[in-house]
Amino acid sequence: MIRLVVAPLNYSSWSVRAWLALDHAGAEFKTHEIALFVDPNWRNKVLQFSGAGKVPILIDGNLSIHEALAIAEYTAERFPKAQLWPDDPQLRARARAVSSEMSTSFLNVRNEMPMNYRGRASQCSPSAEASAEIDRILDIWNASLSTSPGPFLFGEFSIADCMYVPVLSRFRTYGLPMHGQVAAWEERIWQQRSVAKWTKLAEQSIAIPKYDVLL
Numbered sequence: 001m002i003r004l005v006v007a008p009l010n011y012s013s014w015s016v017r018a019w020l021a022l023d024h025a026g027a028e029f030k031t032h033e034i035a036l037f038v039d040p041n042w043r044n045k046v047l048q049f050s051g052a053g054k055v056p057i058l059i060d061g062n063l064s065i066h067e068a069l070a071i072a073e074y075t076a077e078r079f080p081k082a083q084l085w086p087d088d089p090q091l092r093a094r095a096r097a098v099s100s101e102m103s104t105s106f107l108n109v110r111n112e113m114p115m116n117y118r119g120r121a122s123q124c125s126p127s128a129e130a131s132a133e134i135d136r137i138l139d140i141w142n143a144s145l146s147t148s149p150g151p152f153l154f155g156e157f158s159i160a161d162c163m164y165v166p167v168l169s170r171f172r173t174y175g176l177p178m179h180g181q182v183a184a185w186e187e188r189i190w191q192q193r194s195v196a197k198w199t200k201l202a203e204q205s206i207a208i209p210k211y212d213v214l215l
């Protein structure tokens, strides 16, 4: 059976992305959680699965894949019926582009606003660099939703939605406003079956104090 090695799902945005893709695909898989920054042996435990030293890691037989987007791509190929990418080539190309952009960009948002699904920040003053990234993220969401056949970013729930769910969680934690079609998409996201399953796991996740004290 496939195993997905993750960090606690309240905090680990990259783990959540891979977890959502697998769950939405209907894959039978076991979630193997390593208590990052809490278990004194966490680093060695991660290194046992991948020399990259980061989670998520998908284990399928002898195969070990790191990088959330690569895991989502593998899931899309292994479970084609789930249609994790849109059928339409133009929508698919754009979904891939914004998914890669998420994977490689927004460093200031990621550093200044760590994901903490159940946490609420008492205040948030993003730097100029993070604010510019927030604007770019809102542009991506608005442009995608404006041309989407609905109900998600590129039609049905896709890897692009998986990639941005943790960002929506950050917007909520740090009280960043969302309006119009973005607010409506957010509503649909929290009700989406796999996302709702993840939020239940996040609620039960162990605490990582070094992140909780930041709020």
Ligand SMILES: N[C@@H](CCC(=O)N[C@@H](CS)C(=O)NCC(=O)O)C(=O)O
Pocket (backbone or CB within 6 Å): 007, 011, 012, 013, 014, 015, 036, 053, 054, 055, 056, 066, 067, 068, 069, 103
């Ligand atoms: N680009 C990687 C990022 C993975 C990543 O940074 N994971 C974090 C947890 S969310 C991690 O393993 N951190 C441990 C460390 O940096 O030592 C991906 O897409 O999977």
